Amino acid sequence: MSETKQRTVHMVDTYGQYQKIKEEVDREVIAVMESTRFIGGQKVAGLAENLATYLGVKHVIPCANGTDALQIALMALGLQPGDEVIVPAFTYVATAEVIALLRLTPVMVDVDKDTFNLEVSELERVLSAKTKAIVPVHLYGQSANMEPIMDFAKKHDLFVVEDNAQAIGATYTFSDGRTAKTGTIGHVGCTSFYPSKNLGAFGDGGAMMTNDDELAGRLRMIANHGQSKRYYHDSIGCNSRLDAMQAAILDVKLRHLDEYSKARNWAANQYDLAFTNMDQIIRPVRATNSDHVFHQYTVKLTNGRRTELQTYLKEQGIPSMIYYPVPLYKQKAYDHYWTAGETLPATEVLCDQVISLPMHTELNEEIIHHISSHVKNFLS
Numbered sequence: 001m002s003e004t005k006q007r008t009v010h011m012v013d014t015y016g017q018y019q020k021i022k023e024e025v026d027r028e029v030i031a032v033m034e035s036t037r038f039i040g041g042q043k044v045a046g047l048a049e050n051l052a053t054y055l056g057v058k059h060v061i062p063c064a065n066g067t068d069a070l071q072i073a074l075m076a077l078g079l080q081p082g083d084e085v086i087v088p089a090f091t092y093v094a095t096a097e098v099i100a101l102l103r104l105t106p107v108m109v110d111v112d113k114d115t116f117n118l119e120v121s122e123l124e125r126v127l128s129a130k131t132k133a134i135v136p137v138h139l140y141g142q143s144a145n146m147e148p149i150m151d152f153a154k155k156h157d158l159f160v161v162e163d164n165a166q167a168i169g170a171t172y173t174f175s176d177g178r179t180a181k182t183g184t185i186g187h188v189g190c191t192s193f194y195p196s197k198n199l200g201a202f203g204d205g206g207a208m209m210t211n212d213d214e215l216a217g218r219l220r221m222i223a224n225h226g227q228s229k230r231y232y233h234d235s236i237g238c239n240s241r242l243d244a245m246q247a248a249i250l251d252v253k254l255r256h257l258d259e260y261s262k263a264r265n266w267a268a269n270q271y272d273l274a275f276t277n278m279d280q281i282i283r284p285v286r287a288t289n290s291d292h293v294f295h296q297y298t299v300k301l302t303n304g305r306r307t308e309l310q311t312y313l314k315e316q317g318i319p320s321m322i323y324y325p326v327p328l329y330k331q332k333a334y335d336h337y338w339t340a341g342e343t344l345p346a347t348e349v350l351c352d353q354v355i356s357l358p359m360h361t362e363l364n365e366e367i368i369h370h371i372s373s374h375v376k377n378f379l380s
């Protein structure tokens with residue numbers, strides 16, 4: 001490998017991925033343009049149907065983005081202002097944002113230090129008479145531990161809304177051996193088709209999924225101005241649509257989703273090998289009850305030199321990201337939901353230590369070697 005050759009290393013290579021399916025995608029996009037059926041129609045219905053089949057769920061309701069999906073899901077549950085919703089403190093802001101927007105109270109809890117997902121023992125600690133729902137997040141591509149979460153929810157009559165924006169295609173295995181795709185286990189699952197997500201559109205998009213017929217009707221109605229039939233509005237809703245062009249593109253990409261997950265796993269395994277026996281790097285821990293679709297390849301750096309590593313990598317033309325640098329309860333917009341001085345230990349450590357390396361479907365041995373040897377250079 002020549003060290004002088006200029007490489008462009010991408011965090012996410014949407015261009016490279018598009019080149020491989022360009023013919024199919026272009027054909028579908030042109031067909032939508034020719035049809036001038038830009039909103040709704042067969043393309044959107046077709047994607048919903050194909051995604052439902054893929055996930056093994058009864059209903060998929062497309063919407064405008066993943067944040068809307070979470071908001072509409074919470075709106076459909078009939079919660080009252082002041083009701084408490086449990087959410088991990090280590091997640092993307094959207095998860096808590098929609099809770100606050102609806103005048104519900106986000107109750108932030110810690111995550112497991114290894115899997116980065118909701119720490120189940122926290123549920124008992126924060127349960128109150130006002131608790132009405134839990135929003136577990138399947139962070140970085142791996143399912144939260146859904147079986148005990150669902151058991152707890154059932155016992156205390158709580159709703160579960162899964163934030164599946166980062167783990168579409170992942171499979172959770174129950175203790176009896178039964179399996180289910182993430183997003184199909186709780187009362188409602190929510191996902192995002194933001195371009196960099198594992199199933200990414202060429203713009204914004206999102207979807208909700210549920211096995212409950214009545215809930216599906218409500219989700220559909222709320223996403224469409226609370227309209228039960230045309231110009232009859234039974235509830236206050238919003239305007240949240242996936243457009244036909246995005247649906248057509250997503251339908252093509254859905255056919256490749258398993259192959260994409262495989263490519264991501266291959267890349268993760270290559271990184272893992274490269275970082276074997278390096279005591280300053282803790283590699284991603286695989287949950288025992290979930291497979292991984294590696295939305296991110298995120299390691300923990302234990303030597304306190306994360307900023308320096310990022311700077312060094314940047315100088316070599318290698319991007320990296322910190323998902324997420326600040327616990328939700330330390331964010332200005334959310335700290336009033338928090339008792340000053342309290343901290344969540346695992347969340348704090350993760351915010352200080354995590355760093356995500358380039359992860360996408362187009363990585364190859366050479367690029368991974370290039371990235372990992374620079375990481376190793378810096379640490380040796």
Ligand SMILES: *Cc1c(COP(=O)(O)O)cnc(C)c1O
Pocket residue numbers: 065066067068091092094095137163165166191192193194204205206
């Ligand atoms: C991306 C993401 C969202 C929001 O999705 P958008 O489509 O950007 O609105 C919500 N939750 C998590 C965990 C995400 O990663």
